[in-house]
Amino acid sequence: MTKTITIDPVTRIEGHARITLQLDKKGQVDDAQFHVTQFRGFEKFCEGRPFTEMPAITARTCGICPVSHLMASSKACDDLMAVDIPPTADMLRRLMNLAQLTQSHALSFFHLSSPDMLLGWDSDPAQRHIFGVAAKHPELAVDGVKLRKIGQTIIEILGGKKVHPAWMVGGGVNAPLTEETRQKMLDMLPEALDIARRTIKWYKQTLGQFGEEVRTFANFPSMFMGLVDKSGGLEHYDGYLRVTDENGKTVEDMIDPKRFHEVLGEAVEKFSYMKFPYYKARGYPDGMYRVGPLARLNISDHAGTPIADQELAEFKDLHRGAVLSSFQYHYARLIEIIFAIERMKQLLEDPMILDPHVRARARGNRNEGIGVAEAPRGTLIHHYKINDDGQITWANLIIATGHNNLAMNRGVKQVAQHFVDGTKLQEGMLNRVEAVIRCFDPCLSCATHAMGQMPLHVQLVDPTGNVVDEVLRD
Amino acid sequence: MARQKLPPTQTLTMKIDDVDVTAKPGQTIQDVARDHDIEIPGLCYIDGLTIWGACRLCLVEVEGMRKLLAACSTEVAEGMIVHTDTERLRRYRKMVIEMLFAERNHVCSVCVSNGHCDLQAMAVQLGVDHVHLPYMNPDVKVDSSHDRFRLDHNRCILCTRCVRVCGEIEGAATKGVGGRGINARIINDLNMPWGDSQTCTSCGKCVHICPTGALVEKGTAAAEMKKHRSFLPYLTVMRES
């Protein structure tokens, strides 16, 4: 008998989603679908608003990575204004972006994913959260909280606010840095670096225990996409699009991100509100690619800071060509944290960072603008059109999580086929199915521009649609 | 010799919030309260412009009267006993603010006037933490046709401060009110795009007198629109000269 298992909603991710597992007659997983069940239509209510408000408006798509939206949006505004922003503004935006990367990766690794690694995928779900970690491994939990706080504090110092800072604007930023605040930020970095290095050491030592997960968590060939800098190095703010294939071979390089539509297509599926972007040259769905930390490390030739460069070299040794297991998103996050901390230090130590000229002024000088940046979860694209009065007539947001949509679906199927035995619903196997999603650290609030969080709901449905088994957990 | 008419020297005595105060005939309750450092909230009232009495935030209780009276437009009388801060008034004032919020689309978090808005400040001052009325979410437009300024009807509370400052101080009379009731809108000239106005001198007084993010300078991002209000105390002088 064919049955369907539904995991609804998936927990410890940002947003609301559901997983359906389609079983074949033998009770084995035949297919899997990751549904994103919420829809907010953010693009719609931007229409008619002055473009200068877009950074603040779009930042509200997400309470986790508002800085990424601020950045992509401000860059799209720069493009509409047709200005080159002052170099110091560029540095300050980068600084905030790296702080955001640090805090977001810390949240993903310590708060959302470490419970699985430390307490076990089969452990009691009631304890399997950051507080459970705090009880058993207080040092790690404390590190996680501290690291995230450092990232948050830097964002707060720069933007005057932790969650929705209004400091980044079209044309640059709206206030320069002072010597005092620069020092404050610099003072926090050594501790952050210690934590990051401790954690990556621990991760590498423990990795051996997760062999089965590494092998099965969305571990398959796919393409990778992200931004690289002029020299092919790790980049999060600007640069060029690069696409590599499953062997790590570059197939597109130095593409001006404003030409993204020449490389990427977007497909729609009935079962999800999230769109399915794909690499055009290979078509849909073969043009599946991954973005985010794993992709960025796979496509980058080097990191550009000393410790991160060493770590990256070690990471690249994991697998010839490209690292394919999505489990290593966690590893990649830790390396990016190190990179972010080192780079923030470099930026802050540059005397240019104190230059008071941080904003270019102009009105809408172009009717179409595109802003691309790397959010913690991957490449984020804001694309706007305005009328001659500077009001938005059309907006499209392509979100990091969206790029990973195809790969996440594939990953769920892979892990389900390996761990799920359709005859019974076991907590541990369901958690692994969820955990594979968490590897990608999807932000569904962003992806559908929706929000909400609910307990886990698992359903086993037979071909006629009857629920034959059901598990509900808070 | 005929007797010369003396200027009136009459002084009235009255009570505001249990304080004995003196007043001159012809003064309003608002004037007298100000003279004695008693603050009565208000959004449409501006010293130096004609009194409008539209926002209803300055309502006060006068003993012996069942109706609430607007302090800005009620003349004082001998022996009047006024209360400016009673439970009933606080309730009414909160309701007024809630109605203003519900009537248009006031999205503080993304508004250019966030943090520098009289409506927002008033809501905070009066302790408005919820809007109990259903939002009307009207589909109203933004007029960005002016070279330097923008009129965002979403944020307008129809206080008419802009209309009065434009007509009475600048003398341009570009701004007016068109439509009736819930459909009333601030208009430019004969309801044309602001940028096409023949009378607007682009002086910017309306922008800076506007209490909300309805009239703003272009090019401002969220929370960046700080209004320059230093000219307000001189409105009376400007008017007389």
Ligand code: SF4
């Ligand atoms: S535009 Fe401003 S000043 Fe004019 S009526 Fe509306 S809120 Fe008042």
